[in-house]
Amino acid sequence: MTNQSFLHKVFCDISLEKDPDLWQNDEDTEEKNIxxxxxxxxxxxxxxxxxxxxxRSSNRKNSDLCRAMKEKGNKSYGSGDNLTSLTQYNQALMYSSKKEDTALILANRSALWFDLGEHDLVEKDIDLAMRLGYPDNLVFKLHERRAKSRFAMEKIEEAKEDIKLAQKYLELSKLDELKKKKKFNEFDVVLNKLKNSKERNSSKLLKDGNPSPEHILPKLASNKKFPAFSDAVKIKFEAGRGRFAVSARDIEVGELIAVENAFVALIDKEFSKTHCWHCLICCKRPIPCDRCSGVIFCSDDCKEISTSSYHKYECMFTDILYQANLGAWRLAFRALTSYPWSYFQENLDVFLGRNELQGLEGEAVYSSQDILNFHSLVTHDGSANKKAPELMMQAHVVVFLIRVLRVAEYFGSGESAELKLSEDEINAARILHHFMRAAFYNTHEITQVEKTGPGFDENHVQRIGRVTNPTLALINHSCDPNYRRVSTSTRTFGFACKPIRKGEEISDIYCKPFSSSDIQERQKSLQKYNFTCNCTSCQRNWPTLPDLPTQLNDLPSQLYKIPVNKINNQIKRIQRCEENLKKILKQKDYSVKSIIDILSSIVDQHYKLLYSPHGSLVYYENQLHQALLHLYSAKVGPKVLQATTISWPL
Known part of the structure; x- marks a missing residue:
């Protein structure tokens, strides 16, 4: 939490008031925290x-702003500035509080989609505009536009139906009879042309060159106990260490070993008006919340899931929750409100208890979507050397979140203005306090790739949000990890970036790697996670990349894994792989999958020759990660028209 938030100001104002001893007490027990x-x-x-x-909420709907942004959008569209118009129409939709206004804006936006050649979005916006009650006297225009888009998508029968409906609704228009007749005849001509057209083959797949990760991702070999992991991963437990992941068999470089959908996710503030509130993808066609102006959704499905569960308890408060600067603690609030309070009441004993062996006992499957697995994540209660002010601030944040829940009627109707917390509120506070710590110590970044060029390694990785992955959180840290994450939406893929032998621990990274950060900087960064890293790079204080060797010949003998008489042949194998990579990159339309395969081979061959650390190992592992990001990550790029540039999902 930064010093700029209103929470911090109130905290400073009340500090040391009434009970100075409690303010200075650093006992970290549940009783003391209550x-x-x-x-x-x-x-x-x-x-x-x-x-x-x-x-007073800044997330309220606003008809005046809606009307102003719509008029600006119309003006920009009229001048041919389609991207500025799109941004303005999207803002108008967020502020719209009336169905009829929303319908008119959607209809205007559909015209813009038509000009941009986004015919599937024309269809979606027109469908929604009609459901919201677009005026009958104008609806013939929408049927005509949708018919043209459906024709462009080769949906011939549906296009015919639209033309027939356009003729029907033409009778309700305010056009004079002469214009009606002329328009009716134009529709007849279009209808005759459509009758001679052929329907598109419904089995046609995705456009070549733009595959979805769902179609190209390797299949994850089933792990019956931990389905987010492959069968190459095993979870073990040691007292003092907790749960951790090891390889159940040899794992090859580039092998997919994990796919997990986050249990809970939150978009960062700067992306909250461009990315889906629920699934975190960049929205080309944003759909607003019906009640507030603070969030958008990418689809009706995401909107329904969100507004029927957690969003109804934050709907007017999203800006305030951002302004509170809660960091990962926001995920705790989201986790709690994803379930009704009655669920926690019915399972109170479970949620007020702790189980560090979750997933290791019995036959139950460790599901990523089971809140009990989120609940069981490490929290370092009583062992993190927290100071008294931090403990008091955590309690203060819990109280603030309980106040939000009270106003949002999470505990039932009948808002209370009492200072004293009810029994239900105290129990919710205890659960929230625990969830806040679970989220703090077990949060991953969700990223997207901003393409800076067409090459597989021309990527700028942007953090867009936070998630908690209950399964991937079981993987511990190393400053020289053997596994890398790639994310799209709220899904994370985990790939081996080194050869991992059977029984070896699988490691993630929580800070900068040894190659770009010295040991003092890394250890300082890791203090918040309540451990001192003891990985090999820290034990031996490996140098950073500028001081690592890059040549393969004439190295000290202790850096080689193989006998001297085999070194030259292994170097030649590496060089042949590198030559193959250069040949592939010279091809105009090379396959990124082939790049991943050859880079995996190069990394593997290097590890057959060398011990870490070495500059070539660092370089090629990073190149492999770049290729994986290019192929599997959510990507955005600049969309440029006239003098306007916006970020556009790729």
Whole structure:
């Protein structure tokens, strides 16, 4: 939490008031934390009446702003500035509070999609505009436009039906009789042309050159106990270490060993108006929330899932929750509100308990979507050397989130203005406090790739949000990891970036790698995770990349894995692989999958020759990661028309 938030200001204002001993107590037990929560809730400042007043919310709908942005969109569209117009129509939709206004804006946006050649989006916007009650006297225009888009998509029968409906609704238009007759005859001509056209083959697949990861991702070999892992991964437990992942068999370089859909996810503030609130993908065609102006969705499905569960408890407060600067603690709030309070009431004993062996006992499958597996993640309760101010701030944040839940009627109708927390609120506070720690120590970044050029390695990786993956969180840290993550939407793929032998621990990375950060910087960065890294690169204090050797010949003998008489032949194998890579890259339309295969071979051949650390190992592992990002990550790129540039999903 930064020093800029309103929460921090209130915290400073009430610090050391009433009970100085408690403010300075660093005992980290559940009993003491409950005492802190009750104590903080007694301050009237923690009601946050101004911040939680729905009538003052910056997330309210606004008809005046809706109308202004629509008019700006019309003006930009009229001048041919389609991308600016798109942005303005999207903003108008977010502020719209009336179905009829939303229908008109969607109809206008469909014209823009038509000009951009996005015919599937023409169809979707027109469908929604009609469902929302687009005026009958104008609807013939939408049927005509949709018919043209369906014809462009070779949906001939549906296009015919649209033309017939356009003729039907033409009678309700305000055109004079002469214009109606002329338009009717034009529709007849179009209809005759459509009768001579052929329907598209419905089995036609995705466009060549733009495959989806779902179609090209290697199949994950089934792990019956931990289905987000492949059968190459085994989870073990040691007292003092907790759960960790090891290889159940030899794992090849580039092998897919994990695919997990996050249990809980949250988009970063700067992407909240361009990316889906639920699945975190960049939205080409954003759909607004019906109640607030703070979020968008990529589809009706994401909107329905979100608004029927967690979003109804944050709907008018998304800006305030961002302004609170809660970091990963926001995920705790999302986790709690993904379930009704009645669920926690029915399972209170379970959620007030702890189980570090979750997934290791019994035959139950460790599901990524089971909240109990999120609940069981490591929290370092009582062992993280937390100072008194941090413990009090955690209690303060819990109280603030309980106030949000109270105003949002999470515990039922009948908003209370009492300072004292009810029994239900205290129990929810205990669960939230635990969830906050689970999220803090077990959060991954979700990223997208901004393409800076056509090459597989021309990638700028952007963090767009946070997620908690209950399965991938079981993988521990190393400053020289043997596994890399790639994400698209809220799904994360895990690939081996080194050969991993049977029984070897599988490692992720929580900070910068040894190659780009010295040991002092890394250890400082890792302090917040409550451990001192003891990986090989830290034990031996490996140098950073500029000081690593890059040549393969004439190295000290201890850097070679093989006898001296075999070194030259192994170097030649590596050089042949490198030559093959150069040949592939010279091809105009090379396959990125072939690049991944050859880079995996190069990394593997290097590890047959060398021990770490070595500059070539670092370089080719990074190149392999770049190729994996290019093929499997969510990607965006610049969309440029006239003088306007926007980020566009690829």
């Amino acid at each position: 005492e802190r929560i009750r104590f903080i809730s007694e301050f009237s400042e923690t009601l946050y009446k101004v911040q939680l007043d729905k009538d």
